[in-house]
Amino acid sequence: MKAGEFIGKTAVVTGAGRGIGKALARALYAEGVQVAAGDIHTENMKALKESCPDIVLCECDVTKLEDCEKLVQTALETFGNLDYVISNAGILNSGAVDEIDPDAWKKVIEVNLYGTFHMIRSAAPVMKKNRRGVIVSMNSKSGKKGSYKSSAYAASKFGGLGLVQSAALELAEYGVRVNAICPGNLMDSPLWTEGENALGIQYARNRGISQEECRAMYDKQVPLGRTCHYDDIINVMFFLLSDDSSYITGQAINVTGGFEMR
Ligand SMILES: NC(=O)c1ccc[n+]([C@@H]2O[C@H](COP(=O)([O-])OP(=O)(O)OC[C@H]3O[C@@H](n4cnc5c(N)ncnc54)[C@H](O)[C@@H]3O)[C@@H](O)[C@H]2O)c1
Incomplete structure (x- = not known):
């Protein structure tokens, strides 16, 4: 990666109030990226705003297309452009297939799979027009192998990889790359x-x-x-956003310490 490569670029990050999304938003900000951070719980993002004062916060429920469009619009209006999408928001409701509440099962699909679709759908027209952009979807090792008593989660993540590959095929001719990161625990x-x-x-x-x-x-x-640590994911995210990965699209990169190899 070139020194200063990310300075002045613009990113949107979903699920930025906690955990991985918060860590990624902070890391992007530290590299000089202009970040619009979205989360369903805006109060979650207070700590992020305190440590990164120029970050723009946006209430965004990724299950709603209009919220994802609003997040993209916020980035465009505030920073004038959109270079990166980090589609990270995700939930896990576990339970055996014959015991889990079907609504809880459906909710996982709505957040993890529809949420990723809504973010790609919102960003694609802007990136196509610009003829550049990088989308990174936070997937999981459960996108590669079934997960005991977490069928909704695995189904959402398997679906997420089909979505990433298909979007990568569609957006390649516009110079837009779409990849997934599949972390371990x-x-x-x-x-x-x-x-x-x-x-x-x-x-x-x-x-x-x-x-x-x-x-x-x-x-x-x-x-x-x-x-797995946040830095393990941050390093791969920056690689995927950088020009060092300019020949890589439609991939699902395992960050699992060798646990998953396919
Ligand atoms: N933590 C892990 O071990 C792990 C491993 C592999 C993959 N992942 C994936 O990484 C991503 C982030 O996981 P995490 O561990 O940071 O989770 P987390 O629960 O700590 O944080 C998720 C964030 O997303 C937000 N969120 C929940 N529903 C939302 C919605 N509908 N719209 C917008 N925001 C919403 C929450 O408020 C929260 O701030 C997820 O996609 C998850 O599947 C996590």
Whole structure:
């Protein structure tokens, strides 16, 4: 990557209030990118705004096309352009296929799959017109392999990769690239650690083991022997946004420490 390559570029990031989205928005801002951050919970984004005062916040529920269009419009009106889309917002409702509430199942598809579609749909006309742009979708290792008692999540992520590949085919002639990042488990992220429904707490409870034992079990499953960190994803995101990856589109890059290899 060239020094200063990202300075003055404009990005929109969804689900920027917490976890990975917040970390990515901060990293982009630190490299001089003008960021419009969207989240369904705007109060979540207060800390982001405090650490990155020039970030523009936008209430955005990715299940609503008009909210995604508004986020893109906010970036255009505030910064005058749009270079990058980081479609990151996602949820996980787990439960066996014959037990999960069908509405909870559907909600996962609406946020993870429709949400990504809505962001691509909102950004594509602008990027086509500019004949440049990069879209990065935050997928998962569950986009490559089924997930025990998380069928909605895996279905949404498998679908997400079909969407990324198809959009990449359509937008290639306009010089717009579309790729996905498929992280492994970020066991230090709030999804795993915060609140009663934190995955680390749920999975330990389901297995009748302590959270520490659960964490050690998950780390052991990873060939490189550790959990995924924000920096692992940030590094791949910058590579995908940079001109160093100008011949890469329609790909789903595993960031799993060797856990997933397909
Ligand atoms: N944390 C992990 O271990 C992990 C692993 C692989 C992939 N991922 C993926 O990374 C992405 C981010 O995950 P995370 O761990 O940071 O999750 P998180 O729950 O910590 O944060 C998600 C953010 O998205 C927001 N959000 C939820 N529904 C929304 C909606 N309808 N519209 C807009 N924003 C909404 C939430 O308010 C929250 O701020 C997701 O797509 C997830 O599937 C996470």
